[in-house]
Amino acid sequence: MVLEQLINECKKNCPKAQEQLYLLFAKNFFGVCLKYSSSYADAQDNLQDGFLLIFRKIGQFSNKGSFEGWAKRIIINNVLQKYKGVRFMEVLDDTIADVELDIDHDNISLDFLMQIIHELPDQYRIVFSLYVLDGYSHKEISEMLYISTGTTKSNLFRARLILKEKIEKITEIKHESSVK
Numbered sequence: 001m002v003l004e005q006l007i008n009e010c011k012k013n014c015p016k017a018q019e020q021l022y023l024l025f026a027k028n029f030f031g032v033c034l035k036y037s038s039s040y041a042d043a044q045d046n047l048q049d050g051f052l053l054i055f056r057k058i059g060q061f062s063n064k065g066s067f068e069g070w071a072k073r074i075i076i077n078n079v080l081q082k083y084k085g086v087r088f089m090e091v092l093d094d095t096i097a098d099v100e101l102d103i104d105h106d107n108i109s110l111d112f113l114m115q116i117i118h119e120l121p122d123q124y125r126i127v128f129s130l131y132v133l134d135g136y137s138h139k140e141i142s143e144m145l146y147i148s149t150g151t152t153k154s155n156l157f158r159a160r161l162i163l164k165e166k167i168e169k170i171t172e173i174k175h176e177s178s179v180k
Helices: 005-012 013-036 040-060 067-081 110-118 122-133 140-144 148-178
Strands: none
Touching: 005 013, 005 040, 005 110, 013 040, 013 067, 013 110, 013 122, 040 067, 067 122, 067 140, 110 122, 122 140, 140 148
């Protein structure tokens, strides 16, 4: 079935079309849920909740623009709703410098990188994922999370600082073990 046809069938609450749409996008959207959820199990729950919401709101999709982009936004917003009570570190200084992450791709695996991103405190992981992994601007993030742009910058700075320290630590350990 063509995507547009699938969407139209989903608008009629056709279970077979909903299943096909789920199978088409579940893997990609699970990756999105993993970036924002605090655990693998939470990501699974958020994926299911997100798809239920997509199917509830699919009548609002006007077939203009990307369905995947529209649905991804619903998935992200659904996950972010779970973190409404998260306290974001308020900005103390609006002149925050950028922390550069120097990643040695020979010594740092993508799995390790995703693991340490996932270990970040919720407020840092969410802002880091929105900004770095999904390309939202500080203004968009501040609107999504109801915080100031200075706060998004501060949380991004702190996330990068934590990641940099962990990457430097693992690089140092690997270097020491290779010298021995």
